[in-house]
Amino acid sequence: MTPSVRAATVEDRDAIAAVHLTAFDDEGPAIVDVLRALRDSEAVRAELVAEVDRGGGPEIVGHVLLSRGWVDAERALVEVDVLGPLGVHPSAQGRGVGAALVAAALDSARARGVPAVFLEGDPAYYARRGFVAARELGFDRPSNRIPWAAFQVAPLAAHEPWMTGRLVYPEAHWRADTVGLRGEVLAEVRERLGD
Numbered sequence: 001m002t003p004s005v006r007a008a009t010v011e012d013r014d015a016i017a018a019v020h021l022t023a024f025d026d027e028g029p030a031i032v033d034v035l036r037a038l039r040d041s042e043a044v045r046a047e048l049v050a051e052v053d054r055g056g057g058p059e060i061v062g063h064v065l066l067s068r069g070w071v072d073a074e075r076a077l078v079e080v081d082v083l084g085p086l087g088v089h090p091s092a093q094g095r096g097v098g099a100a101l102v103a104a105a106l107d108s109a110r111a112r113g114v115p116a117v118f119l120e121g122d123p124a125y126y127a128r129r130g131f132v133a134a135r136e137l138g139f140d141r142p143s144n145r146i147p148w149a150a151f152q153v154a155p156l157a158a159h160e161p162w163m164t165g166r167l168v169y170p171e172a173h174w175r176a177d178t179v180g181l182r183g184e185v186l187a188e189v190r191e192r193l194g195d
């Protein structure tokens, strides 16, 4: 099952929502909210879908969005990309669809001359896909509710050493309250990742 990745269109939105509602389970409605808030803002930089053909024609089984954030560096504010949400339909997970979407998202950022792509996620998944702990490169997290190990960055060719500082998320992520984790989920992830 080789996925093909292409730019998302407005017509894909229902299928994209269906992927996230299933992939994120209880968190699905919040993910659909942040997609709406991002699209209503000026922040979306790229939206990609992954399709597979399981015999009945191309089906959307994954989606990733890149939005514009900033690194508040001493010398200047630097525009960067924030990767998320990323979701793959459970029926297609574990077959490289997520990896293909992350690779295509990084290609999109490189092609736009973006110096770095940030995300919140499990380092066990993203370390093999170009991401490193952002703290080790001098970046500060946008919220204390993001465990340090989950705060990751893929520095790209346009990144220069002075481009460090606090990551500022686009407002849509705050409006939808999808920055970091809360409650038992935060406690469980802190316990698992060791911070």
Ligand SMILES: CC(C)(COP(=O)(O)OP(=O)(O)OC[C@H]1O[C@@H](n2cnc3c(N)ncnc32)[C@H](O)[C@@H]1OP(=O)(O)O)[C@@H](O)C(=O)NCCC(=O)NCCS
Pocket: 023, 024, 086, 087, 088, 089, 092, 093, 094, 095, 096, 097, 098, 099, 100, 120, 121, 122, 124, 125
């Ligand atoms: C996380 C997600 C996007 C991965 O997509 P996918 O298409 O299943 O991933 P891939 O097939 O490219 O990669 C699968 C590999 O990643 C591993 N993996 C999947 N999810 C993982 C996770 N949360 N943590 C660590 N490893 C993970 C699998 O074990 C597998 O390992 P292997 O290559 O050694 O066999 C998908 O499982 C998903 O949508 N999950 C629910 C929503 C979510 O958590 N999104 C990410 C938010 S940061």
